Amino acid sequence: MTLTTTPDGVRVEGREFPTNRGGLCRKGWTAAELLDRPDRLGTPLLRTEDGTFEPVGWDVALTRWVRELRAARATHGADAVGVFGGASLTNEKAYALGKFVRLGLGSSRVDYNGRFCMSSAAAAGNRSFGVDRGLPFPVTDLDDAHTVLLLGSNVADTMPPFVQHLAEARAAGGLLVVDPRRSATADLTADGQGTHLQPLPGTDLALLQGLAHVVLAEGLADHEYLAARTTGLAQLRPALNQWWPERVEAVTGVPAHRIREVARRLASDPRGTYVLTGRGVEQHADGTDTATAAINLALLLGLPGGERSGYGTLTGQGNGQGAREHGLKADQLPGYRSISDPADRAAVAAVWGVAPETIPGPGLPAVELLASLGRPGGVRCLWVNGSNIVVSAPDVAAVAAGLERLDFLVVSDFFFSETAAHADLVLPVRQWAEEEGTMTNLEGRVLRRRRAVAPPPGLVGELEIIAELARRLGVEGFTDDPREVFVELAAASAGGRADYSAITWDRLDAGEALHWPCRPSAPEGSPRLFLERFAHPDGRARLVPVGGPTRRPAPGPGPAGGLVLTTGRWLEHYQSGTQTRRVGSLAAARPEARLQVHPATAAARSIADGDVVEVTSAVGSALVRAELSTAVRPDTVFLPMHFGGEATANLLVEARTDPVSGMPDFKATAVTLRRPVAGGSA
Amino acid sequence: MGDRLLVVGFGPVAVRLVDELLPEVAAGRLRVTVVGAEARPGYNRVLVGEYAVGRTDHEALELVDEPAWRGAGVELILGAPVTWVDRSARVAHLAPGSPVEEVGYDALVLAVGARANVPVLRGINPDPAAVAHLPRGVTVLRTPADGDQLRAVVARRGRVVVLGGGVLGLELALAAHEQGCDVTVVHHRPWLLTRSADRAAGAMLEAVLARAGVHVVADAIAREVVLHEGGDFAGLRLADGQLLAGDLLILACGTTPRTGVAAGAGLRVDRGILVNHDLEADTEGRVFAIGDCAEVLCADPTCTVCPPRRGRGPAGLIGPGWQQAQWLAARIRRELDSDPEPMEPLPSIESDVIRLKAHSVEFAAAGEIDGEPWESPCGRSVALWADAAAGSLAKLVLRDDRLVGFIALGLPRTAAELGLRYGDGAEVPADLSVLLRLDGPDAVDPGSPSPTATLCRCAGVPAEDVTAAIEDGCRSVAEIGAATRAGTGCGGCRPVLQQLLDRDGAVAH
Known part of the structure; x- marks a missing residue:
């Protein structure tokens, strides 16, 4: 988007760009309203003895913070301090933060909310392709697709401009x-623009196995491609032969003939066919396997790495792709390097000017990190930067209790979020329009973010905070200049999987479209990743059998009166709602959470539209108004994740995670539903 | 008790058991030998019909990742029927000509499955051992080798006679018909799928088949297999004298659990090999039976788990067989781990959903299907929908608001949803017609937008704002976008904007 400063504030205009073609959604059009909100945080706030917050100067704030950091480390060891980051941070901040935790604090305890977002697709991509880039092709490649299988992604609400790229497929009925x-x-x-399959939540893996089964069994697989570009067909085949369509129907509720129809449509002409996944199929305790099953299907059809075909995952947050490449993940170093791999460690250590053994080993993935708060051996002093975990993490009641156990909690945000309410120190930070940096979009293309307006006086950027903390802790090697950070980031990524080493701000500012890997030997970058080879050493993609016999079945409706809760997003709101709930027009359109319930399900419980209902799971209860709709299955209820308080969806979601990726199971929770018999008001 | 596990039988249930135990085998904690009567490793018997009509190939039947199994250390002995088991010596004896003569064990799992029934008909030998000696053009359908005959007939669009209108017979008949064969189904009961459909559903099913072009002869007694002079199948003679000519006769007359080896070893057998609800066939907990050969029913009269199973016999379905395999594997793992925690028992009633695998007819049924809507004995209620012209029927049997049985014909989404709810005992909508409408056009049509509704979802612009913008002089979609932001997101509403421009803009001029 383009911003213009006017006497009335900042005006937003769409900017012609391949991914959105100048289109913006309501969240984009109204984003500038947040820049000058009166409730925006303006100074550090320090909790006082009586529990209230008191505005303090930066020096007081940092002095206190450094004292707490030192105390926690001296008493409990370096891993007692930790950072929880966000995938909306720029590449430069993500890099600096990851480096600061490892070198400045000497701690392994860093992870971020991208663990709740992209980690399953990332793990699956790494396993199958040897690399994880959301879309290994430019999004505009979809423009002439005739068939697009879109699993668990509500793009019409979450990124409306993307829908333009589906026009051809819809016209083709695909x-x-x-x-x-x-x-x-x-x-x-x-x-007639396509087909909607409506499986029971938590059964996507079975559905994908069924689609792949039909492709193999009906002889629709591209065997020439499989022989030339993949390994593992012999292992995959027996696993898929167990998933004939009628069996899949019994698990998913999707009729067998529709599974066959969809599989045949996918195989009818692979050129022009794409498979795309989103959080709906990835945010499960078997999310990595489900994403892998989608990749297996795409590989059987010969899509990845072909001309005009492919598999991709639609990245969630603004910098969901970039943030996971530069060291905010517990198990990674910049350049998408492994923190456990000696060669990777040595390469990064050389750039950082330290001995490899100085860099701590892998830390804990988000849910485990949060479970450790204030526990013996756990984190005692935490900095939450760019994340509202009291709304967005699973089992938020337990997370809130963990925050209360901490010795010291620092939260940086633009607004006083639900998480900030638990803090000992709240730090105001700059917003997107007020800072310089880079982001990496869902295509692996690096984008410049430019400062359009001056930040309010008295605000300090995260890079400056990090540099100042490092200085006070007596650690060298941290600068507050984002351009310098990018130069270092690019150097640290050289030779890694996400190699930025030939990218410079100057090239980006000159308008070059640069997709990683972009290295001096191939400075034009890589818009299409897999045309020649996949990223495994042998150049081949792996067909990985998943959903094996020992896998536990998805949690179906449990006890009597049981329903399945699935959570997700609305058009009007973004993430935990900290920002969008403060935009007048968005809040007016969707002021509070609503639980989507099928009318027949509601009728059985004497629930009318607009009634307050109580939703209960194994870990908690939420109170929320019901919204009756036939758009949801009668055995399923839907709650948006954008709201806090009693309507927080994640009060209900358990802290169960995927064993490979650490992704929580946000999309299938067994719940019961009733109208509370409240005294008086009912 | 020792680490030698012998699995006798190599069907899909045996495969599942070994797959589950593979990590233990690879870790050297368990030695597993599988003895199979057929020459090929276990395959997916459920899909033999698909293979037999040429819809898929041999590879689509494979279930065993053989290199992985051998790598882990599983020993396979193929083409070796077990003739008897010496329980005192803990040795299984194999038929003459097998790669080895005997295999010792510490624990034994019988997963020997069931054999196809051969009916008593003039012209063929009903001895089950003589299945291999049926006349050319007469076959049962249990193995891929059986399927090869049908495959050849389907390839030349021959005439097929199917004796038996049960699930297997009907699936084969429909598949062969869908592939272009002329097909006749002969059934000895008054209506097809006698065990899974009531009279009304059976009659409608027959009408649906007739409309599709499958010839059904119900309530018929087959008398004689008539052969050509060369010994090939010529036709099936019925008791009323009618001769049904064809190129191939498929005998789909049900199956019988294989109990011979168990009976020979002194184990209890009834319709199947009797096992208690811990799947033990003996009193020592050393011999187990799972799958089509196993009948789960405790001898213990005080057992509270087994009574609902009485009289049901082996389920004969793969789902319960795989469930048993998983349960038994978990039990074996626990014993290896010396885990004292008691296990969750097997579900007392296995899911018995019948889902006809056919492309042209949609049929599913399960559980209790008897009763009529106007009867409501002992807390049961029956709901029925039938539309003969459309060939659709749904019958739901409920007890205590739970679905305990159903029939669905010609209603695929309804069938799928009923299958889900029957399987896990989940809630059934109070208004049952919700489930019927899933296959109706209103279930997929989001409906036409109301005139007051938001026109542009992305920017949240109501229709009246657009109308006002046109009245204020906007003459293009772009101008409307500039004025209202409508059409500036996904662009999905731009055609509607153009329509409004064409209509209202023309008026304004």
């Missing part, structure tokens, strides 16, 4: 949407 709800995206399949 938009295939998998969603337990008839979402706005599923509605795009109406009138």
Whole structure:
């Protein structure tokens, strides 16, 4: 987008760009309203003895913080201090933060909310392709697709401008949407523009196995491609032969003939066919395997690395791609390097000017990190930067209790978020329009973010905070200049999987479209990753058998009166809602959470539209108004994740995670539903 | 008790058991030998019909990752029927000509499955051992080798006679018909799928088949297999004298659990090999039976788990067999770990959903299907929908608001949803018609937008704002976008904007 400063404030205008073609959604059009909100945080706030917050100067804030850091480390060891980051931070901040935790604090305890977002798809991509880049092709490649299988992604609400790229597929009747709800995206399949499959939440893996089964069993697989570009067909085949369509129907509720139809459509002409996944299929305790099953299907069809075909995952947050490449993940170093691999460690250590053994080993993935708060051996002093975990993490009641156990909690945000309310120190930070840096979009293309307006006086950027903390802790090697940080980041990534070493701000500012890997030997970058080879040493993609016999079945509706809760997003709101709930028009359109319930399910419980209902899971209860809709399955209820307080969806979600990726199971929780018999008001 | 596990039988249930135990075998904690009567490793029997009509190939039947199994150390002995088991010596004896003569064990799992029934008909030998000696053009359908005959007939669009209108017979008949064969189904009961459909559903099913072009002869007694002079199948003679000519006769007359080896070893057998609900066939907990050969029913009269199973016999379905394999593997793992925690028992009733695998007819059924809507004995209620012209029927049997049985014909989404709810005992909507409408056009049509609704979802612009913008002089979609932001997101509403421009803009001029 383009910003213009006017006497009335900042004006937002769409900017012609390949991914959105000048289009913006309501969140984009109204984003500038947040820049001068009166409730924006303006100075550090320090909790006082009586529990209230008191504005303090930066020196007081940092002095206190450094004292707490030192105390925690001296008493409990370096791993007693930790950082929880966010995938909305720029590449430069993500890099600096990851480096600061490892070198400045000497701690391994860093992870970020991208663990709740992209980690399953990332793990699957690494396992199958040897590399993880959301889309290994430019999004504009979708423009002439005739068939797109879109699993668990409600793009019509979450990134409306993306829908433009589906126009050809819809015209060809080939938009295939998998969603337990008839979402706005599923509605795009109406009138012969495609097919909507509506499986029970938590059964996507079985559905994908069934689609792949049909492709193999009916002889629709591209065996020439499989022989030339993959390994593992012999192992995959027996696993898939167990998933004939009628068996899949019994698990998913999707009729067998529709599974066959969709599989045949996918195989009818691989050129022009794409498979895309989103959080709906990835945010499960078997999310990595589910994403892998989608990749297996795409490989059987010969899509990845072909001309005009492929598999991709639609990245969630603003910098969901970039933030995970530069060291905010517990198990990674910059350049998408492994923190456990000696060669990777040595390469980064050389850039950082330290001995490899100085860099701590792998830390804890987000859910484990949060579970450790204030526990013996756990983190005692935490900095939450760019994340509202009291709304966005699973089992938020337990997370809030963990925050209360901490010795010292620092939260940086633009607004006083639900998480900030638990803090000992709240730090105001700059917003997107007020800073310089880079982001990496869902295509692996690095984008410049430019300062459009001056930040309010008295605000300090995260890079300056990090540099100042490092200085006070007596650690060298941290600068507050984002351009210098990028130069270092590019050097640290050289030779890594996400190699930025030939990218410079000057090239980006000159308008070059640069997709990583972008190295001096191939400075033009890599818009299409897999045309020649995949990133495993042998150049081949792996077909990985998943959903094996020992896998536990998805949690179906549990006890009597049981329903499955699935959570997700609305058009009007973004993430935990800290920002969008403060935008007048968005809050007016969607002021509070609503639980989507099928009318028949509601009728059985004497629930009317607008009634307050109590939703209860194994870990908690939420109170929220019901919104009756036939767009949701009768055995399923849907709650958006954008709200706090009693309507927080994650009060209900358990802290169960995927064993490979650490991804929480946000999308399938067994719940019961009732109208509370409240005294008086009911 | 020792680490030698012998699995006798190599069907899909045996494969699942070994797959589950593979990590233990690879870790050297368990030695596993599988003895199979057929020459090939275990395959997916459920898909033999698909293979037999040429819809898929041999490879689509494979279930065993053989290199992984051998790498882990599983020993396979193929083409070796077990003739008897000496329980006192803990040795299984193999038929003459097998690669080895005997295999010792510490624990034994019988997963020997069931054999196809051969009916008593003039012209063929009903001895089950003589299945291999059926006349050319007469076959049962249990193995891929059986399927090869049908495959050849389907390839030349021959005439197929199917004796038996049960699930297997009907699936084969429909598949062969869908592939272009002329097909006749002969059934000895008054209506097809006698065990899974009531009279009304059976009658409608027959009508649906007739409309599709499958010839059904119900309530018929087959008398004689008539052969050509060369010994090939010529036709099936019925008791009323009618001769049904064809190129191939498929005998789909049900199966019988293989109990011979168990009976010979002194184990209890009834319709199947009797095992208690811990799947033990003996009193020592050393011999187990799973899958089509196993009948789960405790001898213990005080058992509270087994009574609902009485009289049901082996399920004969792969789902319960795989469930047993998983449960038994978990039990074996626990014993290896010396885990004293008691296990969750096997579910007392296995899911018995019948889902016809056919492309042209949608049929599913399960559980209790008897009763009529106007009867409501002992807390049961029956709901029925039938539309003969459309060939659709749904019957739901409920007890205590839970689905305990159903039939669904010609309603695929309804069938799928009923299957889910029957399987896990989940809630059934109070208004059952919700489930019927899933296959209706209103279930997929989001409906036409109301005139007051938001026109541009992305920017949240109501229709009236657009109308106002046109009245204020906007003459293009771009101008409307500039004025209202409508059409500036996904662009999905731009055609509607153009329509409004064409309509209202023309008026304004």
